Amino acid sequence: MNDTSLSRRNIDFVLHDWLQIDKKADRETVDAILDLSERLAADQFLTHYKAADIEEPYLRDGRVHIHPAIGVALRQYAELGLFSASFPERHGGMELPYSVCAASFAIFAAANISTAAYPMLTVANARLIATFGQESQIETFAKPQIAGRWFGTMCLSEPQAGSSLDEVRTRAVFDQSDQLGERYRLSGNKMWISGGDQDVSENIVHLVLAKIPLADDSLPKGTAGLSLFIVPKILPDESRNDIRVAGLNHKMGYRGTANCLLNFGEEAGAVGWLIGEPGQGLRQMFMMMNEARISVGIGAAAIAGRSYQLATTYARERLQGRETGTGEREQVPIIRHADIKHMLLQQKSYVEGALALTLYCARLVDEASSDADSDALLGLLTPVAKTWSSEYGLSANDIAIQIHGGYGYTRDFDVEQLWRDNRLNPIHEGTTGIQAKDLLGRKILKDGEGIPILGRKIAATVGEAAAHSHFKEQAASLAEAWSSIEHAITTLSGFHQSKVFDNATPFLRLFGHVVVAWLWLEQALVTLRLDHLGDSRNDFVDGKRRACHFFYEFELPQALALLPAICAGSDVASGAAAEIF
């Protein structure tokens, strides 16, 4: 009952029929990677999904122990070369497009997000070192991660510095230079470190944001003072670094991923090597964070996706009630009831909308290095991909429980755990509120290049759709929605600085829905090209088109209803005194 995962047909549709990934990698290789991912996910990830939730990580004698099945699964993941898939050959990689790796990651995330989180962080960590580190750092710290022998973390938050990284107090004092670069001694407390300790990989490479004290020993103010350090758990000379696990966070979900409070430098100071130049820490970390944000979006879509598959299966099997107005006496599968179909279609519009959005962004990653437009569009869409998938993916998980009725509320079914797991995604790697400020402040009002590019792409889709009777109405709605967005941006850019962010989060919600409406129309248009394939694809095609129509009938209008309050600069919330709550 719990063994369904993501729809492969849908992944193939997105990668090949829509994103035409075969221009980047041959179909055979892509199929082989995804087949292998499906098998490993089913055989080694899904199998301990429930067990790793029940038997949480625990701390004993200063060491964190995680469920042993996680180690078994990840060793096979490493053996199949999946850690290395996206890396260039010179770093021991397979040089596959990021978009293909992202689809593979989605399959693992659907099966077991908290096990998949370890390689996700490891790969992002290694990529950062491979990008900004010196050759000896890549050799020593990135390659063992690319091989999957060591795992990686990102250490940003501190108890007093969550969303505000300028408050970081971890200090890094210069020690001496060696063949690995400039060596520092770090001291400070890092909070919420996923994979901060575990007993599965040979070593753990922490990437730590810290500040180098000024001449008067004070720490520089602001984020410009942040530098980035490679701080391994076990040093190259095999000795333990000065890092202590001060505690484990006991989460409501996502439990297989050990989440730690780490104390660096309680004794002589934890040894760490500076990456690149001092003061570049946040900029460098943003590379890892942007990758992580897209991964969070993909993970959220995947967790939602499995819940959709489970709900569909349950709805086909569960007999309850009769068909309205038929006078039929036998009970029917609940999938025949309008209310259930409405919920399934809503789920489908969220799940496949989120998957399209996040894999589209993954495709942009592949293009960003050689195409400035793709790079700008990626910057614009990253906060949307992270947030929309997290928020609406979670809604899809909620619907899956509702379709299961009382059964969905029991721990005998996976849908409740999937819901708990997905609840983390609107929080970590930047909350929804932080993403909203990034989108509106940095990506739209400051950078600004992404909007006209997106506008042109949307106009192209509108143009194509307007020519088809099936999608004429949607084309008109999308054109109108986009001009509402442009109008809103013009209006918001005229607001006083102190008012601009008053309704940034509703704006993100609105913007996200317009973007996903566009991607639904894109997907619907692709189905026109599938028509010649005959009857066997009719259900799939009808499903895509209905989900598109559903999104335009029920979803987009609700989001657009937020426009008047946003454009009027409503201060009903922002103007409230703290005392009224």
Added chain:
Amino acid sequence: MNDTSLSRRNIDFVLHDWLQIDKKADRETVDAILDLSERLAADQFLTHYKAADIEEPYLRDGRVHIHPAIGVALRQYAELGLFSASFPERHGGMELPYSVCAASFAIFAAANISTAAYPMLTVANARLIATFGQESQIETFAKPQIAGRWFGTMCLSEPQAGSSLDEVRTRAVFDQSDQLGERYRLSGNKMWISGGDQDVSENIVHLVLAKIPLADDSLPKGTAGLSLFIVPKILPDESRNDIRVAGLNHKMGYRGTANCLLNFGEEAGAVGWLIGEPGQGLRQMFMMMNEARISVGIGAAAIAGRSYQLATTYARERLQGRETGTGEREQVPIIRHADIKHMLLQQKSYVEGALALTLYCARLVDEASSDADSDALLGLLTPVAKTWSSEYGLSANDIAIQIHGGYGYTRDFDVEQLWRDNRLNPIHEGTTGIQAKDLLGRKILKDGEGIPILGRKIAATVGEAAAHSHFKEQAASLAEAWSSIEHAITTLSGFHQSKVFDNATPFLRLFGHVVVAWLWLEQALVTLRLDHLGDSRNDFVDGKRRACHFFYEFELPQALALLPAICAGSDVASGAAAEIF
């Protein structure tokens, strides 16, 4: 940190300033009951909130054991006469208005819903027997429950009969008559029985829906064949009845309430006494179910309410980020950020909207027996009170987690458990989909009396609000929203029978938001009468008005955006073949 509960000021506002409950009960008595409820809730219910979640009920040697603190709390609840509060004096009660008891229940539900569920079910059970039972049944089975010595359950669902009660297969065969009425022998399996067994009360009174076989031994078809039986765990002669606990459901939340699969009559047949006439079971049960539905709504509002209090407290204490545009260097409490204020105001609009809606319904219960309009309005609003509070209460819980950030995702804070607890409410006592059919089918298109009554009430509110510059706009919006509802009803009533329910659930969402918008305007108008009370109430008044404005600016428009699809009779979901999913 976790000891805040519901806002008493808000409860007082709703009961006294708005609903003018003092016309039914003197203020002193009401205050005394609520004071006592707050104390007992804090001292005995909240104290085992976490413990009862961790140490779940367990089954050993055929008996269910629940957390002992639940028994301690409920004995005190009984000693203070709280089981009996709403019953007439002749049944050993205090004859308090139901609305006052509902407010008291809200306080306990906020502190610990799964402990509060036992008396909630017990009181509803006893009221059913007191209403439909014969004198000896009341004496024997209702009074010990009114005294809080015995607890009660409702046994409706079976594995194959969840939302479809006509599928009930439990059979009741006539045995003989005795001084307790017509005695039957029952056999069958009942699923999802809250409080189905426990080791805390002296006895358990099950109210069991079953069918009396026809002459050919077959069971009558449909719900008309359902009869209701009193089936005690321990019989009047002190022997155990033939009821076996076949299993416990392991839920994701609401864990203190043992939820059982009960097998009746595995041996000689469970002894049960018929209530009233055969075939009246569902009608009788609906009395209990309607009370339970309002209680579910109140509970959902209360669980959400505590999460709002916790979020507010956290937001006042947590320092993070700076005030936008002030250049201030010190971190500020997050309650000063627009995004957090937006979330808190949204929560407030849900929590206090749901509490207003459900306590309004409780007030209608007090009036329904003597006033036909109130009775009709209560019927109309019951599915709304149950559903809207459950759905948007859950959203409020979700927001509380978001405000807590990563901390809210850990089990060190209560907000995650509150969210898990509240997830049951859109499911039990009739899912959202079932409530939507009840609202649109039975309450609007079939009965129909409720709508014009509600229309007149809304028109009165609109008239009053239109005279005040503060609320003119809201008055116009509400008038327009209500005429949209009337238009939608006219349109829907013209649809073919097989199409009417195609979008019943979106209609319920729309209808619920319009009703709550009305109640927000009602509450805002009441604040005009508080103005003379001076400065001390200014924050409270401003809070109510802002929440009202927020609801009209951000919430109502989104719900109204569903109108076109509903009125067009969209078949995008209902017309979908099962194979497209």
